[in-house]
Amino acid sequence: MDDLTFRRTVYADPFTKEMAVIDAAKNDPKKQAFWDEVKAMEMSIEQALDVSVPENLADKLLLRQSIAEHSEQKQKRPWYIAMAASIALAALVTVGMLTQAPSGIAMDALAHVEHVEMESQKYGLVDLQDVNAKLANYNGSINQKIGEIVSANYCYLSSIKSLHLIVKGQEGLMSLFVLPNNITDDVDSSFSNDEHSGTSFLLESARIIVVGENDGEVNDFSAKAKQFMQFSA
Amino acid sequence: MSGNNFETASVSTDMMTKQRRYEALVKALHADIFRYAVWLIKDRTIAEDVVQETFLRAWKSLDSLQDEAAAKSWLITILRRENARRFERKQFDLVDIDDVSVADPKATDASDTQQRDLRRAIAQLADDYREPLVLQVIMGFSGDEIAAQLDLNKNTVMTRLFRARSQLKEIMTNNSTIGAQING
Numbered sequence: 001m002d003d004l005t006f007r008r009t010v011y012a013d014p015f016t017k018e019m020a021v022i023d024a025a026k027n028d029p030k031k032q033a034f035w036d037e038v039k040a041m042e043m044s045i046e047q048a049l050d051v052s053v054p055e056n057l058a059d060k061l062l063l064r065q066s067i068a069e070h071s072e073q074k075q076k077r078p079w080y081i082a083m084a085a086s087i088a089l090a091a092l093v094t095v096g097m098l099t100q101a102p103s104g105i106a107m108d109a110l111a112h113v114e115h116v117e118m119e120s121q122k123y124g125l126v127d128l129q130d131v132n133a134k135l136a137n138y139n140g141s142i143n144q145k146i147g148e149i150v151s152a153n154y155c156y157l158s159s160i161k162s163l164h165l166i167v168k169g170q171e172g173l174m175s176l177f178v179l180p181n182n183i184t185d186d187v188d189s190s191f192s193n194d195e196h197s198g199t200s201f202l203l204e205s206a207r208i209i210v211v212g213e214n215d216g217e218v219n220d221f222s223a224k225a226k227q228f229m230q231f232s233a
Numbered sequence: 234m235s236g237n238n239f240e241t242a243s244v245s246t247d248m249m250t251k252q253r254r255y256e257a258l259v260k261a262l263h264a265d266i267f268r269y270a271v272w273l274i275k276d277r278t279i280a281e282d283v284v285q286e287t288f289l290r291a292w293k294s295l296d297s298l299q300d301e302a303a304a305k306s307w308l309i310t311i312l313r314r315e316n317a318r319r320f321e322r323k324q325f326d327l328v329d330i331d332d333v334s335v336a337d338p339k340a341t342d343a344s345d346t347q348q349r350d351l352r353r354a355i356a357q358l359a360d361d362y363r364e365p366l367v368l369q370v371i372m373g374f375s376g377d378e379i380a381a382q383l384d385l386n387k388n389t390v391m392t393r394l395f396r397a398r399s400q401l402k403e404i405m406t407n408n409s410t411i412g413a414q415i416n417g
Contacts (some may be wrong), residue, residue, distance in 0.1 A: 012394040048351040053264040
C-alpha cells in the first residue's frame with residue numbers, strides 16, 4: 001500500500017480494521033508510527049467532542065412530552081382518559097416541583113440560576129463597557145454602582161433571547177435577566193422554588209427578572225436595579 | 234391494568250408501552266443527541282431548544298419507529314430537519330466565535346487549554362467536514378451509515394473525514410507554534 005493511500009485511510013478512520021492497512025503498518029515502522037500518532041490525536045478529538053450535557057436534560061424532555069401529551073389527549077380522548085392524564089400530570093408536577101409551578105419564563109429563569117456558581121467561575125471579571133454594549137440591544141444601560149458584575153451572557157428563556165447578568169450581592173450571587181417586554185408573556189411578580197426566589201417588574205420597554213436566594217436580597221437588589229439601570233421606552 | 238372495560242385497558246396499555254419506549258429512548262440517546270446538536274449548531278442554548286423540539290416530534294411519531302437499532306439515525310434525521318426549520322422561521326443573529334458556548338462549563342483547568350484550542354478548531358471546520366466527523370466519533374457511525382444519513386456516497390464521506398482530520402492537525406500544529414512564540 002502506498003504512503004498516500006495509507007495516510008488517507010487511517011485519517012478517514014483511525015480505528016480501521018482493513019487488513020491491507022494493518023499489514024502495511026506491520027511491514028513499515030514509519031507507517032506504524034504515523035498511525036499511532038493519528039490514534040493519539042483521535043483520543044484528544046474524542047475528548048474535545050465530548051461536551052457536557054445539562055444534568056436535568058432527560059427530565060426536561062420527559063416533562064415536556066408529558067405536558068404536550070396532556071394537551072393533545074384532552075382534545076382527542078374521552079373524558080375519563082383525559083382525567084387520568086390530568087391526575088398523572090398533577091402528580092408528576094407536584095412531585096417534580098413540590099411548590100406551585102411558576103410560569104414558563106420564571107421557571108426557565110429559576111433553571112438558569114441553578115448554574116450561576118459555575119457560570120460565574122467560567123469567565124472572571126466582566127467589563128462594564130461590554131455589559132453596556134449588550135444592554136444596548138435592549139435600549140438599556142447600567143451604572144457601576146449596581147455592584148460587581150461577574151457574568152453577562154445571552155440566554156434563552158422560553159425561547160426569548162435575554163441577557164443574564166450575574167452580580168455579587170451581599171450574601172450570594174444575584175441573577176438579573178433582561179427581556180424585551182413587547183414579546184414577553186406576563187411573568188408573576190413573585191415566584192420561587194426550594195432554593196431561589198424571584199421577582200419581575202418593568203423598566204420602560206424592558207422586563208426585568210431578579211432571582212436570588214432569599215426574598216430580602218431579591219427586594220434589595222431589585223431596588224438597586226431600578227436605581228442604577230436605565231431603559232428608554 | 235385489570236379494568237372492567239377492555240377497551241380502556243388496551244388504550245392505556247398502548248399508552249404505557251409507548252411511554253416506556255419513549256423514556257428508554259430519552260435515557261439512552263439524549264446525551265449523544267445533545268452533543269451532536271451542540272456541534273451542529275455551535276450554541277449550547279439553541280442546541281438544547283432544538284433537542285427539545287426533536288424529542289417532542291419523536292414522541293409524536295414514535296409509532297413510525299419500527300426498529301430500535303435505527304433510533305439514532307432516526308433522531309438525527311428529525312434533528313437536522315428541526316434545525317433547518319429554525320433557519321426558515323427566522324434568520325438568527327450570527328454567533329461570533331468567542332461567544333460560542335460549545336465550551337464545557339466544567340472545564341476550567343489550565344490543562345484544558347489544548348482541549349479548548351481543539352474545540353475551537355473543530356468549531357472552525359466547515360460544516361461539511363465537521364458533521365461526518367461528529368457522526369463518526371460521537372455516534373459511532375460507520376462510513377456507510379454516515380453516507381446514508383447525509384445522503385452522500387461513501388467515497389465522499391471518507392474524503393471529508395480525511396480532510397477534517399488533516400485540517401485539525403494543521404490548525405493544531407500552527408496553534409502550538411504560535412502559542413510557543415507568544416508564550417516564549
